[in-house]
Amino acid sequence: MITQKEIAEKLGISRTTVARAINGSPLIKEETKRKVLELVKETKYEKNYVGSSLAGKRSKKVCALVVESKNEFYTTEIKRGINIAAKEYKVYNYKIEIKTTDINDPKKQIEELEKILQNKNLDGIIITPLDKEKVYEILKPYLEKIKIVSLGIRLHNNIPHVGPDHIKQGRIAAGLMDNLLRKNEKLLIVDNGDDKVSSKLYLKGFLDRINNTEIEILGPLEGNGIEKSVELIKDLFAKEKIDGLYINRYAHDILEKLPKELLVGKKIVTNGIGKIIKGLIKKKIIAMTVMEEISSEGYTAGKNMFEMLYKDKLFEEKWEKSRSRIIFYENLED
Known part of the structure; x- marks a missing residue:
């Protein structure tokens, strides 16, 4: 049997892609799925769980502690990816329970983590650690008993991690801006602080790259939140000829609140994705955004945890970096 x-x-693809197609995963292209399923039918491949050495193992219980972001799309997609992994490996009695806490409340996450650890039947934890030092301190005594995977925010060099290189994504955004603006055109950079996950790193990568260009840079100026950023941008756009705009945090909310006539002709690049950003790309207000493959990160975290628990897999390369995608009007998906 094949x-x-x-x-x-x-087919010249990975075995993981084949498994995803057979299990009906939405994380692969329909064309690829069709080719796999056609070959499966043609070769009379049969999925054999009974013969698998994994099927006889006892059920494994995992808790995924995910953060609720202001960008609902991020949280929804992370949870979707984790649920796809749980469904794919359900036949092995692999169970993932998802719990969420506010991204702006690290203390609440610590409290939730301590509750989770009281479960004596717990086999694994997937976590986006808001207070890395405190989370690692709490988990350290459990590392021999419980498998840990960090997601989005890297917990520790010794812990397997899945997530993007946010600094690199910031650099990519700056590279796009460099191509959009001409020599000596003026770029306004607005800094709205640290969201504990990505915004600080986006800005670092953006500045590392943009400072090596011949663009005239104004900033980074402190935005101090959505409303104050809106007023700051209105005021500066009225006083100076500004050709480009980059905001590391709250970009979607700020751009949505600004008068559209004020943004006409401006070159705007962002990091991240969501309903509002998609809408602004459709309206051609945002030229491009650089995003991570969010649901794939959730899926990979769930899959890696499965392999650690059921196959005793050791990850020599501790950071599995997700791919970055550039989204613009012509390749925008609904």
Whole structure:
């Protein structure tokens, strides 16, 4: 009988992609899924769980502690990816419970983590750690008993991690801006602080790259929140000829509140995605955004945890970096 590995070799894709197609994962392209399923039917491949050495293992219980972001799209997609992994491996009695806490409340996350650790039947934790030092201190005594995967924010060099390189994503955004603006055109950079996940790193990467250009830079200026940023931008746009705009945090809310006629002709690049950013790209207010493959991160965290628990896999490369995507009007998906 043909194996998934042989199907993968015939189609020139990975075995993981074959498994996703067979399990109905929405994380792969429909065309790829169609090709896999056609070959499965043609070769009379049969999924064999009974013969698997994994099927006889006892159920494994994992808790995923995910942060609720102001950008609802991020949280929804992370949870979707984790749920896809849980569904894919459900036959092995692999169970993931998702709990959420506010991204702006690290203390609440610590309280929730301490409650979770009281469960004596817990096998693994997937976590986006808001207070890395405190979270690691709490988890350290459990590392021999419980498997840990960090998601989005890297917990520790010794802990397997899934997530983007936010600094690199900031650099990519700056590279796009460099291509949009001409020599000596003026770029306004607004800094709205640290969201504990990405915004501080986005800005660092953006500045590292943009400072090596011939663009005239104004900032980074402190935005101090959505409303004050709106007023700051209105005031500066009225006083000076500004050609480009980059905001590291709350960009979608700020751009949505600014008068659209004020933004016409401005070159605007962002990091991240969501309903508002998609709408602003459709209106051609945002030229481009650089985003991570969010649901894939959730899926990969769930899959890696499964392999640690059921296959005793050790990850020598502790950081599995997710891909960055550049989204603009022509390749925007609904």
